[in-house]
Amino acid sequence: MSIKDDIKALLKKHNALLVAHFYQKDSVVELAEFCGDSLELAKKASLDDRSLVVFCGVGFMGESVKILAPNKRVIMPRISCCSMARMVSSEYFDRSVELLKEYAIEDFIPITYINSNAEVKAKVGALGGLVCTSSNAKTILEYVFKKGKKIFFLPDYCLGLNMAKQFGLKAAVLGMDSKEDICRADVICYNGFCSVHQLFSIEDIEFYRERYEGIKIAVHPECKPEVVELADFVGSTSQIISYVKGLELSQAVAVGTEYNLVNRLRPPYNGENNTFVLSSTIPECPTMNETSPEDIYKLLKSFDSGRVANEIILDEGIIQDARKALLGMMELS
Numbered sequence: 001m002s003i004k005d006d007i008k009a010l011l012k013k014h015n016a017l018l019v020a021h022f023y024q025k026d027s028v029v030e031l032a033e034f035c036g037d038s039l040e041l042a043k044k045a046s047l048d049d050r051s052l053v054v055f056c057g058v059g060f061m062g063e064s065v066k067i068l069a070p071n072k073r074v075i076m077p078r079i080s081c082c083s084m085a086r087m088v089s090s091e092y093f094d095r096s097v098e099l100l101k102e103y104a105i106e107d108f109i110p111i112t113y114i115n116s117n118a119e120v121k122a123k124v125g126a127l128g129g130l131v132c133t134s135s136n137a138k139t140i141l142e143y144v145f146k147k148g149k150k151i152f153f154l155p156d157y158c159l160g161l162n163m164a165k166q167f168g169l170k171a172a173v174l175g176m177d178s179k180e181d182i183c184r185a186d187v188i189c190y191n192g193f194c195s196v197h198q199l200f201s202i203e204d205i206e207f208y209r210e211r212y213e214g215i216k217i218a219v220h221p222e223c224k225p226e227v228v229e230l231a232d233f234v235g236s237t238s239q240i241i242s243y244v245k246g247l248e249l250s251q252a253v254a255v256g257t258e259y260n261l262v263n264r265l266r267p268p269y270n271g272e273n274n275t276f277v278l279s280s281t282i283p284e285c286p287t288m289n290e291t292s293p294e295d296i297y298k299l300l301k302s303f304d305s306g307r308v309a310n311e312i313i314l315d316e317g318i319i320q321d322a323r324k325a326l327l328g329m330m331e332l333s
Protein backbone atom coordinates (compact mmCIF):
# COMPACT_ATOMS: atom_id res chain seq x y z
CA MET A 1 0.00 0.00 0.00
CA SER A 2 1.19 3.53 -0.76
CA ILE A 3 1.33 6.26 1.88
CA LYS A 4 -1.71 7.78 0.14
CA ASP A 5 -3.70 4.55 0.67
CA ASP A 6 -2.55 4.34 4.30
CA ILE A 7 -3.71 7.91 4.92
CA LYS A 8 -7.06 7.25 3.25
CA ALA A 9 -7.57 4.11 5.33
CA LEU A 10 -6.78 5.95 8.57
CA LEU A 11 -9.06 8.84 7.64
CA LYS A 12 -11.85 6.35 6.98
CA LYS A 13 -11.20 4.42 10.19
CA HIS A 14 -11.49 7.61 12.27
CA ASN A 15 -14.24 9.17 10.16
CA ALA A 16 -12.04 12.25 9.71
CA LEU A 17 -12.27 15.15 7.28
CA LEU A 18 -8.98 16.26 5.71
CA VAL A 19 -8.88 19.81 4.35
CA ALA A 20 -6.00 21.83 2.88
CA HIS A 21 -5.36 25.47 2.09
CA PHE A 22 -4.62 26.29 -1.56
CA TYR A 23 -1.00 27.16 -0.70
CA GLN A 24 -0.22 23.61 0.43
CA LYS A 25 2.04 21.44 -1.72
CA ASP A 26 0.40 19.47 -4.55
CA SER A 27 1.13 16.19 -2.77
CA VAL A 28 -0.94 17.41 0.21
CA VAL A 29 -3.70 19.01 -1.86
CA GLU A 30 -4.19 15.65 -3.67
CA LEU A 31 -5.06 14.05 -0.34
CA ALA A 32 -7.60 16.65 0.73
CA GLU A 33 -11.33 16.13 0.47
CA PHE A 34 -11.68 19.88 0.23
CA CYS A 35 -9.21 22.59 -0.70
CA GLY A 36 -10.07 26.27 -0.25
CA ASP A 37 -9.18 29.74 0.90
CA SER A 38 -9.24 30.67 4.57
CA LEU A 39 -12.95 31.60 4.66
CA GLU A 40 -14.11 28.51 2.75
CA LEU A 41 -12.03 26.23 4.94
CA ALA A 42 -13.34 27.76 8.17
CA LYS A 43 -16.93 27.32 6.95
CA LYS A 44 -16.56 23.89 5.42
CA ALA A 45 -14.60 22.30 8.27
CA SER A 46 -16.71 23.78 11.07
CA LEU A 47 -20.05 22.85 9.45
CA ASP A 48 -19.05 19.30 8.46
CA ASP A 49 -20.76 16.65 10.59
CA ARG A 50 -17.57 14.66 11.25
CA SER A 51 -16.07 15.36 14.66
CA LEU A 52 -12.40 14.98 13.65
CA VAL A 53 -10.75 17.51 11.33
CA VAL A 54 -7.25 17.07 9.93
CA PHE A 55 -6.25 20.58 8.90
CA CYS A 56 -3.34 21.17 6.52
CA GLY A 57 -2.56 24.86 6.71
CA VAL A 58 -1.15 27.29 9.25
CA GLY A 59 -2.02 27.46 12.96
CA PHE A 60 -4.60 30.27 12.88
CA MET A 61 -6.65 28.35 10.31
CA GLY A 62 -6.94 25.25 12.51
CA GLU A 63 -7.72 27.50 15.49
CA SER A 64 -10.57 29.15 13.56
CA VAL A 65 -12.26 25.77 13.09
CA LYS A 66 -11.86 24.97 16.80
CA ILE A 67 -13.33 28.37 17.74
CA LEU A 68 -16.33 27.91 15.44
CA ALA A 69 -16.88 24.26 16.37
CA PRO A 70 -15.39 23.75 19.86
CA ASN A 71 -16.75 20.20 20.14
CA LYS A 72 -14.68 19.03 17.21
CA ARG A 73 -11.15 17.75 17.56
CA VAL A 74 -8.85 19.63 15.21
CA ILE A 75 -5.45 18.12 14.53
CA MET A 76 -2.72 19.49 12.29
CA PRO A 77 0.23 17.68 10.68
CA ARG A 78 2.24 20.85 11.47
CA ILE A 79 1.06 23.68 13.71
CA SER A 80 3.21 26.15 11.79
CA CYS A 81 2.62 29.82 12.35
CA CYS A 82 1.85 32.33 9.58
CA SER A 83 4.60 34.97 9.86
CA MET A 84 2.05 37.78 9.63
CA ALA A 85 -0.09 36.30 12.44
CA ARG A 86 3.08 36.13 14.55
CA MET A 87 3.53 39.91 14.20
CA VAL A 88 0.67 40.67 16.57
CA SER A 89 0.16 39.20 20.05
CA SER A 90 -2.53 40.04 22.60
CA GLU A 91 0.08 42.21 24.42
CA TYR A 92 0.83 44.17 21.23
CA PHE A 93 -2.90 44.52 20.70
CA ASP A 94 -3.32 46.00 24.22
CA ARG A 95 -0.38 48.36 23.68
CA SER A 96 -1.84 49.59 20.40
CA VAL A 97 -5.22 50.22 22.05
CA GLU A 98 -3.43 52.13 24.84
CA LEU A 99 -1.67 54.24 22.22
CA LEU A 100 -4.97 55.01 20.50
CA LYS A 101 -6.35 56.10 23.89
CA GLU A 102 -3.33 58.37 24.41
CA TYR A 103 -4.24 59.93 21.05
CA ALA A 104 -7.82 60.36 22.35
CA ILE A 105 -9.13 57.81 19.82
CA GLU A 106 -11.70 55.81 21.79
CA ASP A 107 -14.66 55.41 19.45
CA PHE A 108 -13.34 52.69 17.18
CA ILE A 109 -14.12 49.09 16.29
CA PRO A 110 -11.25 46.63 15.83
CA ILE A 111 -11.24 44.36 12.80
CA THR A 112 -8.69 41.59 12.73
CA TYR A 113 -7.73 39.76 9.59
CA ILE A 114 -8.27 36.03 10.12
CA ASN A 115 -4.45 35.74 9.93
CA SER A 116 -4.09 36.34 13.68
CA ASN A 117 -3.99 34.01 16.65
CA ALA A 118 -6.97 33.06 18.83
CA GLU A 119 -5.91 35.37 21.72
CA VAL A 120 -5.91 38.38 19.39
CA LYS A 121 -9.31 37.40 17.95
CA ALA A 122 -10.58 37.11 21.54
CA LYS A 123 -9.37 40.64 22.36
CA VAL A 124 -11.13 41.91 19.24
CA GLY A 125 -14.34 40.01 20.08
CA ALA A 126 -14.30 41.35 23.65
CA LEU A 127 -14.25 44.91 22.24
CA GLY A 128 -17.21 44.22 19.93
CA GLY A 129 -15.01 43.85 16.85
CA LEU A 130 -15.04 41.43 13.94
CA VAL A 131 -12.78 39.10 12.00
CA CYS A 132 -12.45 39.39 8.21
CA THR A 133 -10.72 37.39 5.51
CA SER A 134 -9.33 38.63 2.22
CA SER A 135 -12.53 37.54 0.45
CA ASN A 136 -14.94 39.47 2.69
CA ALA A 137 -12.77 42.35 4.02
CA LYS A 138 -14.68 44.84 1.85
CA THR A 139 -18.07 43.77 3.24
CA ILE A 140 -16.89 43.79 6.86
CA LEU A 141 -15.13 47.15 6.55
CA GLU A 142 -18.18 48.70 4.91
CA TYR A 143 -20.47 47.36 7.65
CA VAL A 144 -18.32 48.83 10.42
CA PHE A 145 -17.70 52.10 8.65
CA LYS A 146 -21.44 52.60 8.05
CA LYS A 147 -21.85 52.56 11.83
CA GLY A 148 -19.91 55.82 11.80
CA LYS A 149 -16.95 54.36 13.70
CA LYS A 150 -13.25 54.51 13.11
CA ILE A 151 -11.62 51.16 12.36
CA PHE A 152 -8.52 49.73 13.99
CA PHE A 153 -7.40 47.19 11.38
CA LEU A 154 -4.84 44.48 12.18
CA PRO A 155 -2.39 42.93 11.57
CA ASP A 156 -1.95 43.49 7.79
CA TYR A 157 -1.42 47.16 6.97
CA CYS A 158 -1.42 46.43 3.22
CA LEU A 159 -4.88 44.85 3.30
CA GLY A 160 -6.06 47.71 5.54
CA LEU A 161 -4.72 50.40 3.19
CA ASN A 162 -5.99 48.60 0.07
CA MET A 163 -9.50 48.31 1.49
CA ALA A 164 -9.59 51.89 2.79
CA LYS A 165 -8.60 53.10 -0.67
CA GLN A 166 -11.53 51.26 -2.29
CA PHE A 167 -13.93 53.28 -0.13
CA GLY A 168 -12.00 56.53 -0.38
CA LEU A 169 -11.35 56.43 3.38
CA LYS A 170 -8.39 58.14 5.06
CA ALA A 171 -5.94 55.56 6.40
CA ALA A 172 -2.73 55.67 8.44
CA VAL A 173 -0.36 53.09 9.89
CA LEU A 174 0.75 52.91 13.54
CA GLY A 175 4.51 53.22 13.83
CA MET A 176 4.82 54.57 10.26
CA ASP A 177 2.62 57.68 10.12
CA SER A 178 2.52 60.76 12.33
CA LYS A 179 0.20 61.21 15.30
CA GLU A 180 -1.72 63.83 13.26
CA ASP A 181 -2.26 61.38 10.40
CA ILE A 182 -3.36 58.66 12.82
CA CYS A 183 -5.83 61.03 14.49
CA ARG A 184 -7.29 62.09 11.13
CA ALA A 185 -7.58 58.52 9.76
CA ASP A 186 -10.85 56.59 9.38
CA VAL A 187 -8.88 53.34 9.19
CA ILE A 188 -5.91 52.98 11.55
CA CYS A 189 -3.73 50.03 10.58
CA TYR A 190 -1.38 47.96 12.72
CA ASN A 191 1.95 47.60 10.93
CA GLY A 192 2.07 43.86 10.21
CA PHE A 193 2.53 42.39 6.72
CA CYS A 194 2.95 39.17 4.76
CA SER A 195 6.57 38.51 3.90
CA VAL A 196 5.51 36.45 0.86
CA HIS A 197 3.16 39.00 -0.72
CA GLN A 198 5.64 41.84 0.00
CA LEU A 199 7.85 40.28 -2.68
CA PHE A 200 5.75 41.51 -5.60
CA SER A 201 6.80 44.88 -6.96
CA ILE A 202 5.93 47.52 -9.54
CA GLU A 203 9.07 46.41 -11.43
CA ASP A 204 7.65 42.87 -11.67
CA ILE A 205 4.45 44.23 -13.21
CA GLU A 206 6.42 46.40 -15.66
CA PHE A 207 8.61 43.45 -16.58
CA TYR A 208 5.63 41.24 -17.51
CA ARG A 209 3.74 44.02 -19.29
CA GLU A 210 6.81 44.79 -21.43
CA ARG A 211 7.48 41.14 -22.27
CA TYR A 212 3.90 39.97 -22.91
CA GLU A 213 1.66 42.50 -24.59
CA GLY A 214 -1.86 42.54 -23.16
CA ILE A 215 -0.98 40.30 -20.18
CA LYS A 216 -3.37 40.50 -17.22
CA ILE A 217 -2.03 41.02 -13.71
CA ALA A 218 -3.94 39.45 -10.80
CA VAL A 219 -2.81 39.96 -7.19
CA HIS A 220 -3.82 39.13 -3.62
CA PRO A 221 -4.82 42.15 -1.46
CA GLU A 222 -1.91 41.41 0.92
CA CYS A 223 0.34 42.93 -1.77
CA LYS A 224 1.65 46.48 -1.37
CA PRO A 225 -0.85 49.25 -2.28
CA GLU A 226 1.28 50.46 -5.23
CA VAL A 227 1.20 46.92 -6.69
CA VAL A 228 -2.55 46.52 -6.11
CA GLU A 229 -3.10 49.90 -7.76
CA LEU A 230 -1.52 48.71 -11.03
CA ALA A 231 -3.17 45.28 -11.14
CA ASP A 232 -6.07 44.30 -13.42
CA PHE A 233 -7.62 42.17 -10.69
CA VAL A 234 -7.36 41.97 -6.89
CA GLY A 235 -8.85 39.14 -4.88
CA SER A 236 -8.52 36.37 -2.31
CA THR A 237 -7.04 33.07 -3.41
CA SER A 238 -10.46 31.69 -4.44
CA GLN A 239 -11.36 34.89 -6.23
CA ILE A 240 -8.04 34.78 -8.13
CA ILE A 241 -8.75 31.18 -9.16
CA SER A 242 -12.21 32.11 -10.49
CA TYR A 243 -10.80 35.15 -12.31
CA VAL A 244 -8.03 33.18 -14.03
CA LYS A 245 -10.32 30.28 -14.90
CA GLY A 246 -12.72 32.77 -16.46
CA LEU A 247 -10.04 34.05 -18.87
CA GLU A 248 -9.55 32.59 -22.36
CA LEU A 249 -6.76 30.00 -22.25
CA SER A 250 -4.89 32.11 -24.80
CA GLN A 251 -4.88 35.11 -22.42
CA ALA A 252 -1.55 35.39 -20.58
CA VAL A 253 -1.75 36.24 -16.90
CA ALA A 254 0.83 36.91 -14.16
CA VAL A 255 -0.36 36.22 -10.63
CA GLY A 256 0.90 37.79 -7.42
CA THR A 257 0.33 35.16 -4.79
CA GLU A 258 1.88 31.96 -3.42
CA TYR A 259 3.54 29.89 -6.12
CA ASN A 260 1.99 26.49 -5.30
CA LEU A 261 -1.41 27.91 -6.14
CA VAL A 262 -0.23 29.73 -9.26
CA ASN A 263 1.52 26.66 -10.63
CA ARG A 264 -1.63 24.58 -10.64
CA LEU A 265 -3.96 27.27 -12.01
CA ARG A 266 -3.97 26.37 -15.71
CA PRO A 267 -2.43 23.92 -18.18
CA PRO A 268 -0.07 25.31 -20.88
CA TYR A 269 -1.70 26.83 -23.97
CA ASN A 270 -0.49 25.36 -27.28
CA GLY A 271 2.41 23.79 -25.39
CA GLU A 272 3.52 27.16 -23.94
CA ASN A 273 3.12 28.34 -20.38
CA ASN A 274 1.16 31.58 -20.21
CA THR A 275 0.35 31.59 -16.49
CA PHE A 276 3.22 33.24 -14.63
CA VAL A 277 4.24 33.81 -11.05
CA LEU A 278 4.58 37.61 -10.79
CA SER A 279 8.11 37.52 -9.39
CA SER A 280 11.64 36.60 -10.32
CA THR A 281 12.11 34.96 -6.90
CA ILE A 282 9.89 32.08 -5.77
CA PRO A 283 7.09 33.44 -3.56
CA GLU A 284 6.88 30.42 -1.30
CA CYS A 285 5.10 30.56 2.04
CA PRO A 286 7.65 28.64 4.13
CA THR A 287 5.25 27.65 6.88
CA MET A 288 2.56 26.43 4.47
CA ASN A 289 5.20 24.35 2.72
CA GLU A 290 6.29 22.55 5.87
CA THR A 291 3.46 20.00 5.69
CA SER A 292 4.12 16.77 3.81
CA PRO A 293 2.11 13.54 3.26
CA GLU A 294 4.56 11.86 5.68
CA ASP A 295 3.52 14.36 8.38
CA ILE A 296 -0.14 13.57 7.74
CA TYR A 297 0.56 9.88 8.01
CA LYS A 298 2.53 10.28 11.26
CA LEU A 299 -0.22 12.46 12.72
CA LEU A 300 -2.93 9.92 11.91
CA LYS A 301 -0.80 7.07 13.25
CA SER A 302 -0.29 8.95 16.51
CA PHE A 303 -4.04 9.64 16.70
CA ASP A 304 -4.65 5.95 16.04
CA SER A 305 -2.48 5.00 19.00
CA GLY A 306 -4.17 7.59 21.26
CA ARG A 307 -1.11 9.88 21.61
CA VAL A 308 -1.87 12.70 19.19
CA ALA A 309 0.67 15.53 19.41
CA ASN A 310 -0.59 18.39 17.26
CA GLU A 311 -4.08 19.02 18.52
CA ILE A 312 -5.54 22.52 18.74
CA ILE A 313 -6.44 23.14 22.37
CA LEU A 314 -7.80 26.55 23.34
CA ASP A 315 -8.87 28.10 26.61
CA GLU A 316 -12.68 28.26 27.01
CA GLY A 317 -12.66 32.03 27.63
CA ILE A 318 -10.58 32.63 24.52
CA ILE A 319 -12.96 30.50 22.46
CA GLN A 320 -15.99 32.43 23.70
CA ASP A 321 -14.63 35.90 22.92
CA ALA A 322 -12.95 34.92 19.64
CA ARG A 323 -16.18 33.21 18.57
CA LYS A 324 -18.11 36.47 18.84
CA ALA A 325 -15.75 38.10 16.34
CA LEU A 326 -15.74 35.11 13.99
CA LEU A 327 -19.49 34.49 14.10
CA GLY A 328 -20.09 38.19 13.47
CA MET A 329 -18.05 37.81 10.29
CA MET A 330 -19.86 34.62 9.26
CA GLU A 331 -23.25 36.34 9.60
CA LEU A 332 -22.13 39.12 7.29
CA SER A 333 -20.45 37.01 4.60
Ligand code: 13P
Nearest residue numbers: 037038039133134236237
Ligand atom coordinates in the same frame (compact mmCIF):
# COMPACT_ATOMS: atom_id res chain seq x y z
P1 13P B 1 -6.95 33.62 1.71
O1 13P B 1 -8.00 34.21 2.63
O2 13P B 1 -7.01 34.22 0.35
O3 13P B 1 -6.98 32.14 1.75
O4 13P B 1 -5.55 34.10 2.26
C1 13P B 1 -4.93 33.52 3.35
C2 13P B 1 -3.52 33.80 3.33
O5 13P B 1 -2.83 33.48 4.24
C3 13P B 1 -2.98 34.55 2.18
O6 13P B 1 -1.65 34.75 2.34
Ligand code: SF4
Nearest residue numbers: 082083084194196285
Ligand atom coordinates in the same frame (compact mmCIF):
# COMPACT_ATOMS: atom_id res chain seq x y z
FE1 SF4 C 1 0.80 34.04 6.33
FE2 SF4 C 1 1.75 35.21 4.14
FE3 SF4 C 1 1.93 32.57 4.44
FE4 SF4 C 1 -0.44 33.73 3.99
S1 SF4 C 1 1.31 33.64 2.60
S2 SF4 C 1 -0.01 32.12 5.50
S3 SF4 C 1 -0.18 35.63 5.14
S4 SF4 C 1 2.94 34.14 5.70
